[in-house]
Amino acid sequence: MTVKRPMSSLAVLSWMPVAAMAVVATADVVAGPGVGFLPLVSLGPAFSGLVGGWRRTVLIGAAALALCVGLGMYDGLFEERRGFSAMASVAGVTGVGLAAAVMRSRREAELASVKSIAEVAQRVLLRPVPRTAGPLQAAVSYTSAVAEARIGGDLYEVVASPHGIRVIVGDVQGKGLAAVETAAVVLGAFREAAHDEPDLVGLGARLERSVARELEGEKFVTAVLAEIGSDREAVFLNYGHPAPMVVRQDGAVDFPRPASYALPLGLGAHEAEGPKPYRVDFAPGEQLLLYTDGVTEARDGGGSFYPLAERAHLLKDSDADLALDTLREDLVRHASGPPDDDAAMLLLRYHGHAEGKSVPVG
Structure with missing residues (x-):
C-alpha cells in the first residue's frame, strides 16, 4: 500500500503562479468581459518573482502574456484599449x-557563501574532539543560544x-x-600551550597572559582545565567555573x-x-562531565534549575555520544523553550588501555 505524502510548503508555493492564472482564466471565461478579471493574470508572474528563479519568472510571464492575448481575443477586448492595458x-x-x-x-547566493564560510570557521574553532584520547573516550554536545548558530x-x-x-x-x-572572537583566542592559546607547558599551572598562567593581552575592559572567561594521566587521577584548575561532575562506577555522583x-x-x-591545582581520583569505569552554566542554570516553567546530579543516571548508554545525547534531550525538555544561554557539555570516560572500550556505569 502506497501512502501519499502531503505536499511541502515549497511545492505549494511553486505552483501558486500557475494556480493563480488558472483561477483568473476560469473566472474571466465564466463571468465574461464585463467584470474585468483580465489584468489579474499578472498575479502569475508576481507570485513567480517571489518564489521562483528569474528563468521561471520569464517563463511564467510569457505564459501570462499569451493567456492575456488569448482571453483578450476571446472577450473582444482588443477592439478597445482594455486588452492593451491588460497586456501592459x-x-x-x-x-x-x-x-x-x-x-x-543574488542575496541567496551571498547568504550561502557566508554560511559556508561560517561553517568552516566553526569547524576550525570548535573542531570535533577525538573519540578516544589515551585511556579516555570523549563526546561533546553544544547548544547555542543564538538561533541557527552552532557556536557562541x-x-x-x-x-x-x-x-x-x-x-x-x-x-x-x-x-x-x-x-566567538574571545573563544578563538582562548582555544588558540590552549592548543599551543597544552603541548609546550610541562604542568597544568604553567598552562593556566600562559592562558591568563594570552587572554589578558587580548581582552579589553572588564571582559573575562570562566574555565576549568583538567589533566588526566596514567596515574588514575584527574588534576583540575578552576577559574571561577562550575565544578565538574564525576560519576563513579557504582553510580555515586561527586562535584569536586x-x-x-x-x-x-x-x-x-x-x-x-594564581589558582591552586587539586587532584581527584578518576579510575576506569568512571565518567567525568565538564559543562558550562547554561546547563545547570537552565530553568523549567516553574523557575527550577536543571537538576544535573539527579540526571547523572542518564549517562548509562555504553556509547558515549548516545549517552550525552540523552542528557542533552532531557535538558531541552526541562527548559521547555529556546535556551537563554549557550550550553556545552564534554563527557570523558575512563576505559583504560587494557579494559577495552566498554564502560560499565551505574
Missing part, C-alpha cells in the same frame, strides 16, 4: 517580478599532549561575534571543588596568587 499590466508586473527574482537569487561564547577542547590528556571547557562573558576559586581568565592581573 502583465508585462510591467513580469518586469518587476524578474528584478525581484534576480535580487533574491562557550568553548571546549581535548588535546593529547606529551604530558597527559589536557582538557578545557570555558564560558566567555557576553554573546555574539565578540564572544577547589579549596578556593581563582578569578576568571582575564581578571588574573588583579589577583596576587
Whole structure:
C-alpha cells in the first residue's frame, strides 16, 4: 500500500503562479468581459518573482502574456484599449517580478557563501574532539543560544599532549561575534600551550597572559582545565567555573571543588596568587562531565534549575555520544523553550588501555 505524502510548503508555493492564472482564466471565461478579471493574470508572474528563479519568472510571464492575448481575443477586448492595458499590466508586473527574482537569487547566493564560510570557521574553532584520547573516550554536545548558530561564547577542547590528556571547557562573558572572537583566542592559546607547558599551572598562567593581552575592559572567561594521566587521577584548575561532575562506577555522583576559586581568565592581573591545582581520583569505569552554566542554570516553567546530579543516571548508554545525547534531550525538555544561554557539555570516560572500550556505569 502506497501512502501519499502531503505536499511541502515549497511545492505549494511553486505552483501558486500557475494556480493563480488558472483561477483568473476560469473566472474571466465564466463571468465574461464585463467584470474585468483580465489584468489579474499578472498575479502569475508576481507570485513567480517571489518564489521562483528569474528563468521561471520569464517563463511564467510569457505564459501570462499569451493567456492575456488569448482571453483578450476571446472577450473582444482588443477592439478597445482594455486588452492593451491588460497586456501592459502583465508585462510591467513580469518586469518587476524578474528584478525581484534576480535580487533574491543574488542575496541567496551571498547568504550561502557566508554560511559556508561560517561553517568552516566553526569547524576550525570548535573542531570535533577525538573519540578516544589515551585511556579516555570523549563526546561533546553544544547548544547555542543564538538561533541557527552552532557556536557562541562557550568553548571546549581535548588535546593529547606529551604530558597527559589536557582538557578545557570555558564560558566567555557576553554573546555574539565578540564572544566567538574571545573563544578563538582562548582555544588558540590552549592548543599551543597544552603541548609546550610541562604542568597544568604553567598552562593556566600562559592562558591568563594570552587572554589578558587580548581582552579589553572588564571582559573575562570562566574555565576549568583538567589533566588526566596514567596515574588514575584527574588534576583540575578552576577559574571561577562550575565544578565538574564525576560519576563513579557504582553510580555515586561527586562535584569536586577547589579549596578556593581563582578569578576568571582575564581578571588574573588583579589577583596576587594564581589558582591552586587539586587532584581527584578518576579510575576506569568512571565518567567525568565538564559543562558550562547554561546547563545547570537552565530553568523549567516553574523557575527550577536543571537538576544535573539527579540526571547523572542518564549517562548509562555504553556509547558515549548516545549517552550525552540523552542528557542533552532531557535538558531541552526541562527548559521547555529556546535556551537563554549557550550550553556545552564534554563527557570523558575512563576505559583504560587494557579494559577495552566498554564502560560499565551505574
